[in-house]
Amino acid sequence: MVAVVAELFGREVELARIRGFLDSMRHGGDVLMVRGEPGVGKSALLAAAAGLGAAESLRVLSANGFEFEADVSYSLLNQLLLPLYTDIQRLPPALRDALTVALGFGPGPAPATLLVCNATLLLLTTAARTRPVLLVVDDVQWIDRPSAVVLGFVARRVQGAPVGVIAASRTGTESFLDRRGLAEVTVEPLSDEAAGHLVDTRFPTLTGRLRHRLLDLAQGNPLALVELPGSLTDSAHPLDVVPLSDRLQTIFAARLADLPEATRLLLLLATFEGSGDVRTLRGMTDLAHLAPADRAQLVRVDDTSGRIVFRHPLIQSAIVAMSTYAERRQAHQAIAAALPGDPERRAWHLAAASAGPDEAVAAQLEEAAQVVLRRGDALAAIASLVRAAELSDTPQDAARRLAQAAYTGAEAGVPGDATTLLADAQAMSQGPAGALLAANATALLMINGDGDVHTAHRLLAGAIETGDHGWRAADPALDEAMHTLMLLSWFAGSTEHWAVFHRNMARLVPAPPDILSVLSRTFPDPVRTGAAAQPDLDALLAALPGEQDLNRIVRTGTAVTHLDRLGEMREQCWRLVRQGREGGAPQWQLSGLMHLCREDYLAGRWDEVEELAAEGERVATDSGFPFLRWYFLLNQAVIAAGRGRFRQAYELADEITHWAVPRGLASSLANAHLPRTMAAAAEGDFEAAYRHATDISPAGVLAPYVPIATWVMFDLVEAALRTGRTTEARAHAEAMRAADVTALSPRMRLIQHGVDALVFDDEAGERIEQTLAEPGTDRWLFEASRIRLAFAGKLRRRKELLRARTHLFAARTGFATMGAEPWLARTDAELRAAGDRSAATAPPPAALTPQELEIAGLAASGLTNKQIAQRLDLSPRTVGAHLYRIFPKLGVTSRAGLRDALNEI
Amino acid sequence: MSRWAYFLLNAFAAMADAEYTHPHARPDEPQAEPALDLGDRASVRAAFRSIVEREWGPRALEEGGR
Numbered sequence: 001m002v003a004v005v006a007e008l009f010g011r012e013v014e015l016a017r018i019r020g021f022l023d024s025m026r027h028g029g030d031v032l033m034v035r036g037e038p039g040v041g042k043s044a045l046l047a048a049a050a051g052l053g054a055a056e057s058l059r060v061l062s063a064n065g066f067e068f069e070a071d072v073s074y075s076l077l078n079q080l081l082l083p084l085y086t087d088i089q090r091l092p093p094a095l096r097d098a099l100t101v102a103l104g105f106g107p108g109p110a111p112a113t114l115l116v117c118n119a120t121l122l123l124l125t126t127a128a129r130t131r132p133v134l135l136v137v138d139d140v141q142w143i144d145r146p147s148a149v150v151l152g153f154v155a156r157r158v159q160g161a162p163v164g165v166i167a168a169s170r171t172g173t174e175s176f177l178d179r180r181g182l183a184e185v186t187v188e189p190l191s192d193e194a195a196g197h198l199v200d201t202r203f204p205t206l207t208g209r210l211r212h213r214l215l216d217l218a219q220g221n222p223l224a225l226v227e228l229p230g231s232l233t234d235s236a237h238p239l240d241v242v243p244l245s246d247r248l249q250t251i252f253a254a255r256l257a258d259l260p261e262a263t264r265l266l267l268l269l270a271t272f273e274g275s276g277d278v279r280t281l282r283g284m285t286d287l288a289h290l291a292p293a294d295r296a297q298l299v300r301v302d303d304t305s306g307r308i309v310f311r312h313p314l315i316q317s318a319i320v321a322m323s324t325y326a327e328r329r330q331a332h333q334a335i336a337a338a339l340p341g342d343p344e345r346r347a348w349h350l351a352a353a354s355a356g357p358d359e360a361v362a363a364q365l366e367e368a369a370q371v372v373l374r375r376g377d378a379l380a381a382i383a384s385l386v387r388a389a390e391l392s393d394t395p396q397d398a399a400r401r402l403a404q405a406a407y408t409g410a411e412a413g414v415p416g417d418a419t420t421l422l423a424d425a426q427a428m429s430q431g432p433a434g435a436l437l438a439a440n441a442t443a444l445l446m447i448n449g450d451g452d453v454h455t456a457h458r459l460l461a462g463a464i465e466t467g468d469h470g471w472r473a474a475d476p477a478l479d480e481a482m483h484t485l486m487l488l489s490w491f492a493g494s495t496e497h498w499a500v501f502h503r504n505m506a507r508l509v510p511a512p513p514d515i516l517s518v519l520s521r522t523f524p525d526p527v528r529t530g531a532a533a534q535p536d537l538d539a540l541l542a543a544l545p546g547e548q549d550l551n552r553i554v555r556t557g558t559a560v561t562h563l564d565r566l567g568e569m570r571e572q573c574w575r576l577v578r579q580g581r582e583g584g585a586p587q588w589q590l591s592g593l594m595h596l597c598r599e600d601y602l603a604g605r606w607d608e609v610e611e612l613a614a615e616g617e618r619v620a621t622d623s624g625f626p627f628l629r630w631y632f633l634l635n636q637a638v639i640a641a642g643r644g645r646f647r648q649a650y651e652l653a654d655e656i657t658h659w660a661v662p663r664g665l666a667s668s669l670a671n672a673h674l675p676r677t678m679a680a681a682a683e684g685d686f687e688a689a690y691r692h693a694t695d696i697s698p699a700g701v702l703a704p705y706v707p708i709a710t711w712v713m714f715d716l717v718e719a720a721l722r723t724g725r726t727t728e729a730r731a732h733a734e735a736m737r738a739a740d741v742t743a744l745s746p747r748m749r750l751i752q753h754g755v756d757a758l759v760f761d762d763e764a765g766e767r768i769e770q771t772l773a774e775p776g777t778d779r780w781l782f783e784a785s786r787i788r789l790a791f792a793g794k795l796r797r798r799k800e801l802l803r804a805r806t807h808l809f810a811a812r813t814g815f816a817t818m819g820a821e822p823w824l825a826r827t828d829a830e831l832r833a834a835g836d837r838s839a840a841t842a843p844p845p846a847a848l849t850p851q852e853l854e855i856a857g858l859a860a861s862g863l864t865n866k867q868i869a870q871r872l873d874l875s876p877r878t879v880g881a882h883l884y885r886i887f888p889k890l891g892v893t894s895r896a897g898l899r900d901a902l903n904e905i
Numbered sequence: 906m907s908r909w910a911y912f913l914l915n916a917f918a919a920m921a922d923a924e925y926t927h928p929h930a931r932p933d934e935p936q937a938e939p940a941l942d943l944g945d946r947a948s949v950r951a952a953f954r955s956i957v958e959r960e961w962g963p964r965a966l967e968e969g970g971r
Contacts (some may be wrong), residue, residue: 882921887918888911891943893952 010194023162036187039223042168065142076147095119132162189220252318347807378412403437439463493666511887526562531743564745636677688721700731754787785814816847860898862883
């Protein structure tokens, strides 16, 4: 018994009520009517009452109303009183005979109802003298009329005798039992919390979307919560209605049985149509047929939104289950015909109405898949493609569409689905495009899982080189495969892997597509081929403002990365991030975050790097892109190194290394040396800095296909000089000159001139000062400040103290802005060495970070926190927190004071 | 800057927030710009006192007050 009660979730209130009822009936009779929706748990509560009663030594008599016995007189009373048969024989003769005839135990003329009522009452009160009697009657809506009359009679006369009646009936149905004056308890659907608890206990493996869907569909109905999981699938099919188990079907279908056919068909249309929009449905059918469903409380019309709302989601399932195949097809055809302006939904309904393969519909679905994919809904796109495959005329088309679905899944981070689809696609005879897409999907799955990049590269390169695509550059499957091959070549990082990529690029006819062409020159080995691609890069950037295809924005960003032009597309990068934050495609959000992290780092917006890198790490982990996580760890590590959190920097670098080694990701391994180099240099351990920098690229050599080498050129030369390796420093500077890195970007020009100034003569010193004085140079805040600090050291050693101090003051502002504490301390020390007395005590001049500066400016201009938050895409709390730091930094006591303080900076 | 001066400026930042409303505050009352020397302990204490009085009312600092 304890077990029965223990299984009830969220019914504490009702159980307390039942306990109270049991207590009161034993001390003088009581009645309780339990009411509620089908499946809400009335029977479970009655069973609990019976169990509790039996445990307290009550005599429990139970009976159920049955739909098909409702016309059999006294059938319920027969069930209920059968255990008291012997006691009936001890009743006074008139009453005994009346009850015996009524219950069908003996022949005779039909007894007067009042005689049967009195006989039953006497029988029960007599029996209760030895042991209290509890009558438990379920499904009262189906009990026969004469039994209902007797039960009502007894219920109103149990006062004074230890007899209890507890009966359950459905809301929305009437019964012969007159409920007037009887105490009622209404059983409500389970609370969200109790429903969740029930699901977690009964189906502990059910998680995520499926669990959410179950809770959503069941709406707190415990029967649905228990029965639905058997038929629930993780489907993104937009027209799916969950099939009902027999028990659920019985409950929900019973309410539909009496509806006129026209009403039932209208509800079928409304179910498939999905939105319930009255105007749309009016075009398909006569809405007057809705009235019977409204009266039966199956639907209601929400006047404010103009929509038909089903009272319970499972009514829709019952409607579908009760329809015939022909009715369903007709409904889908009618809806498709009413949706000429909505090709996507139209395609779905046509597909649902298709009895067999239909290439025209399959093609429409395939187009619809592209549309939803551009919106970022990969799951819906996969569902469309799978259905398109089912409707395909030829196995080749089917395999190609399945492979496309698998690729979509792999790219969008749904590995489970993608793997299954891939197996299906491979089991079918494959056309060339299908094979390439399948190989592409497999390669992506491999690097996103535990596979090594060399195998993935070999597999994809093999599929590309043996494919029957005629090397047509316009072939979308080939284009996608080449992009993936480039990514794999980058990860693998070796000349051999890149040779395969370039060999295949050269085969494309008539020429590689624009972005792929630019990428192939700017991304793999920028110091050798990047500069020449500048004009093509200009064209890509010029086309960006009107660009709708987010994939092109992502790839353009990658193409401009090593030429330091991401700053020109910040707005587009934010667009990628925002669409993801608003529930869109995470892969594009991650790309936007990667681009912004890099751009922010170079421009000295280090607070923002830390925020975005944390976001990126979270999204990569949560959205099925673990292979992108390392990049965000790298950004966190680099900032930690620059800000003096050395231990964190080394630990993050080691985490990247441990992840990358088994996968053969040479580029990630090289990148992990960047934070190590930076941390060592910031600590002043130039021996270690030299070692880490030359792990990326040896001195005097610009290693091929190692773009990250451009990031440590200055570190390498500075560390070489600090450790007495003059020859190596000079060799590296010469190698940079020979490769003409100045042609890559203004930033690389700054670095070349900075290196020259350390290594070479006076002329180089004058040139770096000119470069530093050029407008825009300080945009590369960290590197410009580093160069100023190092160059000032050289000037100081030559006793040019005034000149040295000029650079040191600028460097100090730069480092303070970024919060680069160790560099700030080094700059102050250098300043003292250069004879500046103020450096010892003065706080850094208004050390606002760029974001703080921006917020302070906006607050000074009179904007509220909320307005600032909206403008900068932050939360008002974050804005408040920034101001919290800004006030003490500027020493101001009001927003008005901010303006004056800012003017003084 | 002393710890208390830092806290005081934090408090000013919170009060200057346009959305900030303490249930007892009277935001319509003009907020006097305090003449403040952050190096002077008495000045900092007086400024704290004026904030508390403005936000919670003069009774807040009275003996036995809230």
